[in-house]
Amino acid sequence: xxxxxxxxxxxxxxxxxxxxxxxxxxxxxxxxxxxxxxxxxxxxxxxxxxxxxxxxxxxxxxxxxxxxxxxxxxxxxxxxxxxxxxxxxxxxxxxxxxxxxxxxxxxxxxxxxxxxxxxxxxxxxxxxxxxxxxxxxxxxxxxxxxxxxxxxxxxxxxxxxxxxxxxxxxxxxxxxxxxxxxxxxxxxxxxxxxxxxxx
Amino acid sequence: xxxxxxxxxxxxxxxxxxxxxxxxxxxxxxxxxxxxxxxxxxxxxxxxxxxxxxxxxxxxxxxxxxxxxxxxxxxxxxxxxxxxxxxxxxxxxxxxxxxxxxxxxxxxxxxxxxxxxxxxxxxxxxxxxxxxxxxxxxxxxxxxxxxxxxxxxxxxx
Numbered sequence: 001x002x003x004x005x006x007x008x009x010x011x012x013x014x015x016x017x018x019x020x021x022x023x024x025x026x027x028x029x030x031x032x033x034x035x036x037x038x039x040x041x042x043x044x045x046x047x048x049x050x051x052x053x054x055x056x057x058x059x060x061x062x063x064x065x066x067x068x069x070x071x072x073x074x075x076x077x078x079x080x081x082x083x084x085x086x087x088x089x090x091x092x093x094x095x096x097x098x099x100x101x102x103x104x105x106x107x108x109x110x111x112x113x114x115x116x117x118x119x120x121x122x123x124x125x126x127x128x129x130x131x132x133x134x135x136x137x138x139x140x141x142x143x144x145x146x147x148x149x150x151x152x153x154x155x156x157x158x159x160x161x162x163x164x165x166x167x168x169x170x171x172x173x174x175x176x177x178x179x180x181x182x183x184x185x186x187x188x189x190x191x192x193x194x195x196x197x198x199x
Numbered sequence: 200x201x202x203x204x205x206x207x208x209x210x211x212x213x214x215x216x217x218x219x220x221x222x223x224x225x226x227x228x229x230x231x232x233x234x235x236x237x238x239x240x241x242x243x244x245x246x247x248x249x250x251x252x253x254x255x256x257x258x259x260x261x262x263x264x265x266x267x268x269x270x271x272x273x274x275x276x277x278x279x280x281x282x283x284x285x286x287x288x289x290x291x292x293x294x295x296x297x298x299x300x301x302x303x304x305x306x307x308x309x310x311x312x313x314x315x316x317x318x319x320x321x322x323x324x325x326x327x328x329x330x331x332x333x334x335x336x337x338x339x340x341x342x343x344x345x346x347x348x349x350x351x352x353x354x355x356x
Contacts, residue, residue: 006277006285009245016247085245085277 008078011045012086013059019043023060030190031179035143035152037136037187050079051132053188054102057181058130062087066099073104074132101129106158112166115178123175126193130181133158136189145195154189156182167197214308214322218301219290221325226300229321240281240310242303248276248295274298284309 013019023040030038041056062068062083069092070080079102083089092098095114103109109131118126133156140155170177170193177193191197218226233239250272257268275289276298286306288298304321307313 006245006287007283009277009279009285011243011245014244 005077005081006085008081009085010047010055010078010082012082013056014043019056020060023056026188027057027061027181027190030181030188031147031192032190033147033152034145034191034195035148035154035189037138037189039186040183040188042186047079047082049074049076049104050082050102051183052186053183054130054132054181057183057188058083058100058102059086061128062089062100064088064090066090067092067097069093069095069098069101069127071101071103071105071108071110073108074102095127098127099125101127103129103131106131106133106156106160106163109163112170112178112180117170117173117176117178120176123177126176127178128181129178130183132183134184136182136184136187140199142198143191143195144198145192147192148195164197164199167191171196211305211309215288215301215305217322217325217329218288218304220329221301221321222328223294223297223300225321225325225328226297226304229304229317229324230300232320233316239303239307242278242280242306245277245279245285246275248274248298250274250293250295276302278302278306280306280310282310 013023026038026040030036030040039053041052041054044052044055044059046052047055058068064087066087066089068083068089080091084091089100095101095110096116098115101115109129112129115127115129116125118124135157137155137157139153141153143152143154144150174193179193180191182189182191230239251274252270253273255268255271256265258265271291272293273289273291274293274295274297275287276295277285277287278299279285280303284306286302286304286309288301288305290298290301304317307317308322
C-alpha cells in the first residue's frame with residue numbers, strides 16, 4: 001500500500017449513494033443520446049483543473065478495478081489523490097493501459113489509437129476518454145447514428161480537422177473503439193464510437 | 200495507507216490506536232470540555248462515517264497457516280478541520296459518533312496549537328483507563344489461576 005497524501009483531497013459527493021446514482025444516470029443518457037448536453041455535478045466541491053461534470057462522472061464510474069490515466073495538465077497530486085481516495089482507483093502510466101482517461105484539454109489529447117480499443121471478443125474493455133474543453137456549442141457539426149432520431153447539432157471549437165479524421169477511423173473499427181465524453185464546466189455530452197460526425 | 204508526509208507515522212499510529220480503543224463516553228466528555236475552553240475549529244467531511252466489514256485474519260501460534268477468523272464491523276470517516284489538517288478514524292463497531300470524535304482528535308493532534316491540550320486531556324486519560332482495564336483483567340485471571348501440580352506419592356502406599 002502506498003501512502004496517500006490527504007492534504008489536498010476534495011470533499012467528493014455529499015450524499016454518495018444518491019449523487020453517484022444520479023451522476024451515473026446522467027452519464028448513461030449522455031452516451032445514449034449523443035449530442036445532448038447533460039448537467040452533472042452541480043453541487044460538487046470546486047477543484048482547480050477538474051470540471052464539475054468530469055469530476056462527477058469519474059467519482060461515479062471509477063472503482064478499485066479501474067485504471068485511470070491523467071493527462072499532464074490534470075496529473076497534479078490534488079486531483080489524483082482525491083480520485084484515488086474517493087474511488088480506490090489506480091493510476092495508469094500510459095494511455096494504452098487505462099480504462100478511463102481524463103484529458104485536460106484538446107491540445108493534450110493523444111491520438112485516439114493510443115487508447116485501448118478493446119478486442120473483437122470483448123469490445124467493452126475499451127477505454128472511456130473524458131475530455132475537458134472550454135466550450136461546447138449546440139450548433140455546427142451534424143451528428144447521426146444510434147441514439148439520434150434524425151440529426152443532432154453540436155461542435156467543440158477546440159477540436160479540429162485532425163480530431164475528426166481520428167474519429168472517423170475510430171468509428172470504422174466498430175465494435176472496437178473508444179467512447180468519448182466531453183465536459184465543459186458542469187455540462188457534459190457523450191460521443192459513443194457509433195456516432196458519425198460531419199461538418 | 201494513511202501515513203503523514205512528515206515522517207511522524209509511528210507516533211500517529213499510536214494515538215490513532217488509542218483513539219480507536221477509547222470508550223465513547225471519554226471522547227464525549229473530552230469533546231464537551233474542549234468545546235467549553237475555546238471553540239473547536241470548524242470541520243468538513245471528506246468521507247462521512249460509514250460502516251463496513253473487515254476480515255480478521257489469524258495465524259495459530261504465530262507460525263501456522265493464515266486463516267480467516269471472521270468479519271469485524273468497522274466504521275471509518277475522514278474530515279478536514281479549518282486549519283487544513285486531515286483526521287482519519289477507523290474504529291471497531293458501528294458508532295458513527297465515535298468515529299467522528301476520533302477523527303477530530305486525530306486532526307487536532309496534528310495541529311500544533313491543539314496538540315498538547317488533546318494529549319493532556321484525552322490521550323493520557325484514555326491510556327490510563329485502558330491500562331487500568333488491562334491490569335484489572337490480568338488480576339481477575341490471576342485470581343482464578345489453576346496450577347497443575349503432580350504430588351509425589353508417599354513411599355509405601
